[in-house]
Amino acid sequence: xxxxTARRRSxxxxxxSGQAGWTVLAWAVAIVFFIPVLWMVLTAFxxxxxxxxxxxKFIFTPTLSEFRLAVTGMGPFLxxxxxxxxxxxxxxxxxxxxxxxxxxxxxVKHWRDGLFFFISTKMLPIVAAIGPLYVIALHxxxxxxxxxxxxxxxxxxLPLAIWMIRSFMLEVPGELLEAARLDxxxxxxxxxxxxxxxxxxxxxxxxxxxxxFAWNELFLAINLTVTNAATLPMxxxxxxxxxxxxxxxxxxxxxxxxxxxxxxxxxxQRSLVRGLSMGAIK
Amino acid sequence: MTVIEDLAPPPxxxxxxxxxxxxxxxxxxxxxxxxxxxxxxVTQIPFVVTLWYSFQSYFWDQPGGAHFTGLSNYRExxxxxxxxxxxxxxxxxxxTAVIVAMILGVALAVLLDRxxxxxxxxxxxxxxxxxxxxxxxxxxxxxxxxxPNFGLLNYLLAPFGxxxxxxxxxxxxGSVIVVMIWQWTPFMTLIVLAGLQSxxxxxxxxxxxxxxxxxxTFRELTLPYLRPYIELGILLGxxxxxxxxxxxxxxxxxxxxxxxxxxxxFLYQEVNNAFDVGGAAAAGVVIVFLTIIVATFALRLFARVxxxxxxx
Numbered sequence: 001x002x003x004x005t006a007r008r009r010s011x012x013x014x015x016x017s018g019q020a021g022w023t024v025l026a027w028a029v030a031i032v033f034f035i036p037v038l039w040m041v042l043t044a045f046x047x048x049x050x051x052x053x054x055x056x057k058f059i060f061t062p063t064l065s066e067f068r069l070a071v072t073g074m075g076p077f078l079x080x081x082x083x084x085x086x087x088x089x090x091x092x093x094x095x096x097x098x099x100x101x102x103x104x105x106x107x108v109k110h111w112r113d114g115l116f117f118f119i120s121t122k123m124l125p126i127v128a129a130i131g132p133l134y135v136i137a138l139h140x141x142x143x144x145x146x147x148x149x150x151x152x153x154x155x156x157x158l159p160l161a162i163w164m165i166r167s168f169m170l171e172v173p174g175e176l177l178e179a180a181r182l183d184x185x186x187x188x189x190x191x192x193x194x195x196x197x198x199x200x201x202x203x204x205x206x207x208x209x210x211x212x213f214a215w216n217e218l219f220l221a222i223n224l225t226v227t228n229a230a231t232l233p234m235x236x237x238x239x240x241x242x243x244x245x246x247x248x249x250x251x252x253x254x255x256x257x258x259x260x261x262x263x264x265x266x267x268x269q270r271s272l273v274r275g276l277s278m279g280a281i282k
Numbered sequence: 283m284t285v286i287e288d289l290a291p292p293p294x295x296x297x298x299x300x301x302x303x304x305x306x307x308x309x310x311x312x313x314x315x316x317x318x319x320x321x322x323x324v325t326q327i328p329f330v331v332t333l334w335y336s337f338q339s340y341f342w343d344q345p346g347g348a349h350f351t352g353l354s355n356y357r358e359x360x361x362x363x364x365x366x367x368x369x370x371x372x373x374x375x376x377x378t379a380v381i382v383a384m385i386l387g388v389a390l391a392v393l394l395d396r397x398x399x400x401x402x403x404x405x406x407x408x409x410x411x412x413x414x415x416x417x418x419x420x421x422x423x424x425x426x427x428x429x430p431n432f433g434l435l436n437y438l439l440a441p442f443g444x445x446x447x448x449x450x451x452x453x454x455x456g457s458v459i460v461v462m463i464w465q466w467t468p469f470m471t472l473i474v475l476a477g478l479q480s481x482x483x484x485x486x487x488x489x490x491x492x493x494x495x496x497x498x499t500f501r502e503l504t505l506p507y508l509r510p511y512i513e514l515g516i517l518l519g520x521x522x523x524x525x526x527x528x529x530x531x532x533x534x535x536x537x538x539x540x541x542x543x544x545x546x547x548f549l550y551q552e553v554n555n556a557f558d559v560g561g562a563a564a565a566g567v568v569i570v571f572l573t574i575i576v577a578t579f580a581l582r583l584f585a586r587v588x589x590x591x592x593x594x
Contacts, residue, residue: 023398029390030407033464037410039434040422052432095320098313108310114318116581121325123577125525127546128566129328131559132335135342136328155324158317187309216415219527219546223553233417237532240421247426254418265413266406273472280514281476 043251051248066252070239074256076227077235083146084231085214088153092210093203095154096161101191103162104169105177115166118159119278126156130223137224146229152220157210160278164209167279168202169195205271208264215261232257329570335563343557355564364540365565368548369572371455372524375544379462380519384512386463387470392500394471395478412468420532423461424450428533454534454542461529466522470515477511478504510586517580545569
């Protein structure tokens with residue numbers, strides 16, 4: 001009797017200590033991964049003189065002066081980023097929803113080829129065409145324009161969105177569509193009153209994924225914009241001067257530029273997986 | 283009589299049906315067309331133009347425009363050691379980063395699959411590196427983290443006997459790869475974790491009842507189950523990581539020398555510093571051909587991994 005309780009107690013203890021071990025390990029790993037982000041945010045609150053010291057300072061009087069400085073120079077870049085991101089995301093959804101419909105609900109004959117065509121464009125490295133892209137933009141008078149950025153970011157995110165939205169549309173129960181058809185609903189009404197309401201959470205998470213990729217994009221921006229359409233990543237680059245102290249300033253700018261997407265990503269954690277796997281993983 | 287009958291117009295119903303089915307075909311194609319045309323125009327035309335320019339000599343800082351030069355751009359590309367170097371480096375960087383990130387991703391996913399205190403917060407912290415703007419991350423790693431004089435990493439490693447190491451001069455390639463791994467491990471973790479959480483609990487219970495150890499269960503049951511998830515993660519990770527530009531441009535600017543120059547950075551330099559549109563185009567065509575070879579396999583993998591749900 002006492003032996004069993006003792007054994008039970010020791011098993012409970014082992015379980016508990018195992019649990020504690022896992023908890024400590026998980027937190028340690030999380031902190032290791034998070035340190036660079038934490039350091040960025042912490043440094044952003046430092047006065048410039050406290051940012052480049054040895055040993056690094058962990059205790060200091062926090063100041064918002066670098067944030068204030070960063071915000072003042074950021075205006076146009078922020079505007080360009082918002083217009084390019086929102087504009088391209090809306091365009092992506094407008095193009096992707098009908099396309100996904102034609103690849104799932106009432107599929108075209110070669111829907112499989114269609115799907116593969118879209119995904120294959122993601123595999124073609126856009127970097128390979130950057131020189132000619134520059135020349136095309138130059139002749140089309142689109143160089144350094146937000147319109148160009150919207151056009152390219154739309155093309156960049158469209159395949160992803162089509163795959164993802166298609167996976168949501170396949171989840172709409174067939175009986176519902178059947179019932180709507182029996183009621184005499186045409187394609188437009190079928191889309192408007194059955195499909196769209198059912199996949200609207202899916203559309204939101206698709207939009208979030210598009211926002212993340214467009215917001216963070218640098219390669220196209222650095223090659224094809226100068227001032228009129230330069231986005232936030234470009235602002236970050238400009239915040240690194242050739243000489244002088246700049247670390248706190250850089251960290252403040254980097255924090256502000258990253259925050260929108262970090263928060264969007266935190267909120268959308270659940271749908272992140274589905275978006276990143278293009279709808280393959282539910 | 284029969285002849286006349288044969289010459290008679292086909293029954294009206296059949297014509298109507300054929301017309302109706304053609305109409306139906308177009309009604310089905312119609313919603314696809316805008317996206318299809320858009321994608322063809324925006325993503326395929328630049329490549330056609332790239333092909334065209336790859337046979338032209340065109341420096342946009344010089345007057346005179348483009349003229350035909352035959353294969354000389356290609357000859358230059360294949361004899362250019364920087365191009366070959368950056369090709370090899372792209373492969374090395376992508377492969378190393380993808381494999382290490384996947385191994386870490388599996389480990390972290392196993393960790394996150396357990397119940398423990400603050401699991402949601404831990405998960406949130408771990409995915410954050412993936413969400414931080416890559417340009418911001420690269421710049422923060424370049425100076426505040428890796429600076430030899432005041433960088434945080436040297437301070438954290440000081441107890442292990444590390445001095446003021448100038449990581450970006452002495453271990454440039456390794457540093458860039460570490461940052462790539464840091465950013466992409468969360469991606470792998472999320473995908474593998476989704477796989478782990480979809481694994482039916484009964485099989486694991488059964489293994490436990492049969493007396494299988496935790497490690498044996500993982501190797502014999504879980505890992506094979508995770509295989510499509512791991513393949514998908516590797517495939518998607520490679521698609522994105524082969525294009526890594528921000529970390530190279532902002533941490534090392536391709537250097538020291540060309541020691542961290544990968545293909546995207548090489549092309550960026552061709553266009554922005556050498557103004558050589560023709561040369562960049564020829565390099566681009568070569569890259570596209572190599573990509574097509576790899577992508578053919580990748581697409582086959584895709585088809586298998588996705589195990590297509592039939593459209594209705």
